[in-house]
Amino acid sequence: MKILVVGGGGREHAIIKKIKENPQVTEIYALPGNGGIAADATCVDIGAKDIDGITAFAAENGIDYAVVAPDDPLVLGCVDALNAKGIPCFGPDAKAAVIEGSKVFSKDLMKKYGIPTAAYETFDDMEKALEYIAKAPVPTVIKADGLALGKGVIIAQTRQEAEEAVISMMQDRKFGASGEHIVIEEFLEGPEVSVLSFTDGKTVVPMISSMDHKRAGEGDTGLNTGGMGTVAPNPYYDEATAKECMEKIFIPTMEAMNKEGRTFKGCLYFGLMLTDDGPKVIEYNCRFGDPETQVVLPLLESDLLTVMMAVTDEKLAETEVKFMDKNACCVVMASEGYPVSYEKGYEITIGQLSDNTEVFVAGAKLEGEKLLTSGGRVLGVTAVSGTLEEAIEDAYENVKTNVSFGNAYYRNDIGQRALKAGRR
Numbered sequence: 001m002k003i004l005v006v007g008g009g010g011r012e013h014a015i016i017k018k019i020k021e022n023p024q025v026t027e028i029y030a031l032p033g034n035g036g037i038a039a040d041a042t043c044v045d046i047g048a049k050d051i052d053g054i055t056a057f058a059a060e061n062g063i064d065y066a067v068v069a070p071d072d073p074l075v076l077g078c079v080d081a082l083n084a085k086g087i088p089c090f091g092p093d094a095k096a097a098v099i100e101g102s103k104v105f106s107k108d109l110m111k112k113y114g115i116p117t118a119a120y121e122t123f124d125d126m127e128k129a130l131e132y133i134a135k136a137p138v139p140t141v142i143k144a145d146g147l148a149l150g151k152g153v154i155i156a157q158t159r160q161e162a163e164e165a166v167i168s169m170m171q172d173r174k175f176g177a178s179g180e181h182i183v184i185e186e187f188l189e190g191p192e193v194s195v196l197s198f199t200d201g202k203t204v205v206p207m208i209s210s211m212d213h214k215r216a217g218e219g220d221t222g223l224n225t226g227g228m229g230t231v232a233p234n235p236y237y238d239e240a241t242a243k244e245c246m247e248k249i250f251i252p253t254m255e256a257m258n259k260e261g262r263t264f265k266g267c268l269y270f271g272l273m274l275t276d277d278g279p280k281v282i283e284y285n286c287r288f289g290d291p292e293t294q295v296v297l298p299l300l301e302s303d304l305l306t307v308m309m310a311v312t313d314e315k316l317a318e319t320e321v322k323f324m325d326k327n328a329c330c331v332v333m334a335s336e337g338y339p340v341s342y343e344k345g346y347e348i349t350i351g352q353l354s355d356n357t358e359v360f361v362a363g364a365k366l367e368g369e370k371l372l373t374s375g376g377r378v379l380g381v382t383a384v385s386g387t388l389e390e391a392i393e394d395a396y397e398n399v400k401t402n403v404s405f406g407n408a409y410y411r412n413d414i415g416q417r418a419l420k421a422g423r424r
Contacts, residue, residue, distance in 0.1 A: 001025050003305070004058050004087075005041065006048050006078060007069035008032045010332075010362035010380045011290035015069060016041050017358070018297045018304040025305065031057065035371050036348075036361020036379075048073050055081045063087055067308065071147050074266075074286050075101035090308040092286050096257060096264040100286040103143045103183045113256040115249055116280040118273075120185035126170040132184060133162045139187040144169050146178030153224070153283075155187065188282065190275040191236040191421070194292045197250060197270065198307060200316040201263035204250045208299050208323045209237040210292045211418050216339060218413045225339045226377055229414030230330045231388060232295040235422040236274055245272065245279050253284070265311055294360050294380040295328035329391040329415050330382040331399050335363075336407040338376035346373045346406035357383040357398045373405055388419060 001024045005016055008030065016028055017040055031054055033043030046053040049072050058066060068078045068091035077094035091097075098105050110117040118141070123129035133140070142165040144152035152175050156162035162184075169179030196207040210232040216222035249270060257264045269285035269292075288296075297304065301322040310319035335342035348371040350359055360382065363375020381403055383394035392415040399410060 001064045002027045002029070002062055004029045004031065004054075004063045004066040005069060006031050006054060006066065006073050008034045008037065008043075008048065009070075009290055010360040010377065011288050011293040012069050013037050013040070013360040013362070014293045014297045014380075015067060015288065015304070017360070018300065019067070022303050022305040029057075029061065029063070034361055035364040035366035035374070036359075038366055049076060051076055051078050051081050054078060055085050058082055058087050059085045065089070065305070065309065065312075067091065069287055071097070071100055071285065071287055075147060088309070088312050090312060091266040092264050095262045096266075097286040098262065099257065099264065099268070099284045101147060103145045103283075104181050106284050107183055107185070109253075109256055109260070110281060113252055113259075115252050115256065116278060118185040118188050118280060118282070120183050122181060122183050124181045126166060129166045129170065129182060129184065130163060133159060133166060136162070136184065137186070138162060141185045141187055142166060142169065143183040143185070144175040144178040145181035145183065146175070148175040148178045152178055188273040188275050188280060190273050191234075192282070193234045193237045193272045193274060193279075194230075194289055195237070195245065195250075195270045195272060196288060196292060196296055197268050198311055198316060198321060199254050199268050200265050200311045200314045201254065201258060202314055203317040204246075204254045204268070205316060205321045206242070206246070206250060207296050207321075208232050209234040209242075210289075210295050211236075211415075212289070212292060213411065213414055218411050220417075223339055225334075227289075227291045228332045228334065228411045229380075230291050230295045231391070231415040231418045232292075232299060232328045235388075235418050241274060241279060245270070249279060249281060265314070290362075291330050291332055291377075291380050294330040294382050298328050298358065298382055298384050299324045299326060324384070326384050326386055327388040327391040328382055328384045329388070329395040330360075330380045331395045331410055331414050332362075332377050333379040333381060333399060333403065333405070333408050333410045334377050335373055335375070336409040338409065342376055343407055344372070344374050347371070348373060348378065348405040349403070351402040353398055353402050354383070354394060356385055357381065357394055359403060373407075378405065378408070379403060388415060388422060391415075392419070
């Protein structure tokens with residue numbers, strides 16, 4: 001089988017490595033891929049948002065199955081375009097991808113179908129938004145409606161911060177057209193949980209839970225990033241919580257999308273907050289999370305490609321989805337200065353990793369034989385072990401002794417919050 005994977009980050013590298021385990025796979029193409037992915041797939045210099053280029057390549061090269069991984073091409077209708085060429089895909093069509101493409105849509109969906117989430121108001125007029133902010137309790141959360149590389153959410157601790165956030169989105173267009181409409185919602189408190197799920201529109205199968213670390217600095221300080229590390233499973237997400245989420249959030253969301261004529265087939269990501277009033281949805285994503293994928297997929301025992309094709313064929317209920325009874329920790333190695341400004345072009349050295357550890361490459365390019373840094377988040381170093389403590393120790397051991405590049409920066413406390421939670 002010839003497989004095409006759209007995207008070029010650490011998430012895509014994790015997906016490609018897992019798909020490679022299927023013995024029927026003869027060729028994997030990554031569009032555009034990156035310098036590290038090139039070790040596991042044939043990288044083709046076609047951008048993830050070049051829908052015409054992607055579909056033309058797929059048709060010309062006899063692609064048997066495509067995986068569209070990032071949010072942008074999904075929202076832009078990449079799956080629709082590939083399907084129109086007769087190429088089966090993993091990922092939602094554009095009508096379903098709007099669940100991430102528009103925060104306003106997703107909040108209104110939850111309100112309409114009684115899915116628990118934070119109280120909110122939506123605005124397309126800046127003056128009215130500022131009037132609302134003048135009376136709203138703080139902290140408060142301001143979200144750009146559209147896609148913003150995972151950075152379009154500001155938690156304002158003061159009324160002044162909230163006003164500045166509104167002005168930066170709506171007047172200064174910090175996130176471009178994504179900030180023309182905004183959502184202002186109540187600030188929720190409690191442990192955060194990420195749950196990726198497979199769904200074919202008939203059945204929803206949650207994957208193992210995970211805990212992301214979004215802030216750049218240790219102790220969850222500093223700017224929001226695309227994610228500085230993850231652990232799985234999340235100790236706050238127990239069986240009772242999982243059951244409640246299935247009944248009140250996961251199945252109702254799948255059914256709500258069906259009722260709206262937007263059947264979702266692919267990976268539906270639930271960003272949850274476990275509040276005193278029960279679990280609530282913070283956000284939906286229409287794809288695998290990054291870097292959650294880098295801890296979830298290494299724990300998957302079932303064949304990923306088989307599961308993906310079952311989703312496409314609406315046969316998920318007949319397909320086993322099994323995870324190891326182990327723990328995983330991913331430490332993201334970034335360029336010093338991320339997520340603001342950083343230098344690129346440092347050589348990456350990856351030595352002999354321990355047997356339970358692998359490296360997923362997010363931001364790197366090949367120059368001759370050398371792998372050089374080319375992004376903010378550069379590598380995800382993931383270890384799988386019997387206990388969370390061991391997984392964390394092994395990941396950091398490899399980060400410190402077997403993987404290196406100039407100006408490397410990483411948090412030293414990934415998983416510590418989870419360890420404390422597990423010892424309650």
